[in-house]
Amino acid sequence: xxxxxxxxxxxxxxxxxxxxxxxxxxxxxxxxxxxxxxxxxxxxxxxxxxxxxxxxxxxxxxxxxxxxxxxxxxxxxxxxxxxxxxxxxxxxxxxxxxxxxxxxxxxxxxxxxxxxxxxxxxxxxxxxxxxxxxxxxxxxxxxxxxxxxxxxxxxxxxxxxxxxxxxxxxxxxxxxxxxxxxxxxxxxxxxxxxxxxxxxxxxxxxxxxxxxxxxxxxxxxxxxxxxxxxxxxxxxxxxxxxxxxxxxxxxxxxxxxxxxxxxxxxxxxxxxxxxxxxxxxxxxxxxxxxxxxxxxxxxxxxxxxxxxxxxxxxxxxxxxxxxxxxxxxxxxxxxxxxxxxxxxxxxxxxxxxxxxxxxxxxxxxxxxxxxxxxxxxxxxxxxxxxxxxxxxxxxxxxxxxxxxxxxxxxxxxxxxxxxxxxxxxxxxxxxxxxxxxxxxxxxxxxxxxxxxxxxxxxxxxxxxxxxxxxxxxxxxxxxxxxxxxxxxxxx
Numbered sequence: 001x002x003x004x005x006x007x008x009x010x011x012x013x014x015x016x017x018x019x020x021x022x023x024x025x026x027x028x029x030x031x032x033x034x035x036x037x038x039x040x041x042x043x044x045x046x047x048x049x050x051x052x053x054x055x056x057x058x059x060x061x062x063x064x065x066x067x068x069x070x071x072x073x074x075x076x077x078x079x080x081x082x083x084x085x086x087x088x089x090x091x092x093x094x095x096x097x098x099x100x101x102x103x104x105x106x107x108x109x110x111x112x113x114x115x116x117x118x119x120x121x122x123x124x125x126x127x128x129x130x131x132x133x134x135x136x137x138x139x140x141x142x143x144x145x146x147x148x149x150x151x152x153x154x155x156x157x158x159x160x161x162x163x164x165x166x167x168x169x170x171x172x173x174x175x176x177x178x179x180x181x182x183x184x185x186x187x188x189x190x191x192x193x194x195x196x197x198x199x200x201x202x203x204x205x206x207x208x209x210x211x212x213x214x215x216x217x218x219x220x221x222x223x224x225x226x227x228x229x230x231x232x233x234x235x236x237x238x239x240x241x242x243x244x245x246x247x248x249x250x251x252x253x254x255x256x257x258x259x260x261x262x263x264x265x266x267x268x269x270x271x272x273x274x275x276x277x278x279x280x281x282x283x284x285x286x287x288x289x290x291x292x293x294x295x296x297x298x299x300x301x302x303x304x305x306x307x308x309x310x311x312x313x314x315x316x317x318x319x320x321x322x323x324x325x326x327x328x329x330x331x332x333x334x335x336x337x338x339x340x341x342x343x344x345x346x347x348x349x350x351x352x353x354x355x356x357x358x359x360x361x362x363x364x365x366x367x368x369x370x371x372x373x374x375x376x377x378x379x380x381x382x383x384x385x386x387x388x389x390x391x392x393x394x395x396x397x398x399x400x401x402x403x404x405x406x407x408x409x410x411x412x413x414x415x416x417x418x419x420x421x422x423x424x425x426x427x428x429x430x431x432x433x434x435x436x437x438x439x440x441x442x443x444x445x446x447x448x449x450x451x452x453x454x455x456x457x458x459x460x461x462x463x464x465x466x467x468x469x470x471x472x473x474x475x476x477x478x479x480x481x482x483x484x485x486x487x488x489x490x491x
Contacts, residue, residue: 014163019259021170022234022325029315033290040197040220042275046268048224053264058426060260061416068413074336076396083399090342092395094461099388100330107323108370112140134374144371152364169317176314184277187298214443223443230386237329331359339483383450390434397427
């Protein structure tokens, strides 16, 4: 691994844009009204993201210490390998990989869905077929395919090229969101937050509409945690690319905490502002992308149309920041698992420029699947990915605790404040949230479909792990571990 920023061209700022851009994608523009209805209003949803901040910062701090301590591709998988064994590593890595690759087709679905609303002609005529009641059209399949191929081509040029594009897109999405928030405060009033909490409106809630598992504002606040891990995921893209970091590695680790913190605050502010702009129960039923559509009502005429297109462009930029961020991160994670032979060795291959081509091809295939699935798969994919992320986070936090005791002399350029107490808090919180995600009576419950997807994904991982057993035979644990940490051993 090079510490020369000129050689790799990937600085801490680049990593921040990769992490923040991967976190703050299109969700704030197309899902924000869904967050309001899931929580019973914009106020409990906004407070929920502040609670999520309290949960996420300790988890991010664990990554902040571990990333510069073990700066190798794989992130949580590599940390679990070092702290425990290959079985814990494959559980952490496969969960994270499932969460990563779920986002790739999710973004492909969103781009076709958003453009379908913006350009109604894209969905004219009869659909080719339907998935869960969502029509699939030839034009949207073509658009999703073209976008997937473009991102594949970009990432084939390496992390530096992807980071440059990510930086530009980040400025666009943040600029659009800030202008939208200011316009909301100018045109709205606090009465639009009323009722502060309500899940009784028959036009929003009930059979065939939105189902909720809470009946109090406190339940509404915690309900956001069923999907928040999905919309706050993305900081894990930073450790996946850390082998290409330049300069001070500890500063790269700190970008993890910064990106998570700003993302939580970003979401909370937009929930409060957009809820302030328009009566939230009317906002809940607006045509997607709801955040953009709302401005056409708030400012009739040219100003509203300008804001509509500004927010839409920002949403599309955010969509690509997430899609782009997870494309390379997914390939790097699959490569790292293959290095330790917990996945087939073919995925460990890189071309002469260090690009994990087999992994990128897998990501391309999964991305191409998205446009064939349709928008009604989005909620299930979101909740499955959220549960998978939390499992990986919990194992990472426990890994830090074990490594503090198991390898106290490892070089630690950064140590988290609070030490083992902070790490323990993060591990316990992540573990409790994970358990609650599978309890139907819990406000965190991810839903039956997501639970089936989660179990099915773990079964697939187990099959691939067992299929790789022949490659592990005859290799000692030290040799297998060297495959994961060879970059460090070569320094």
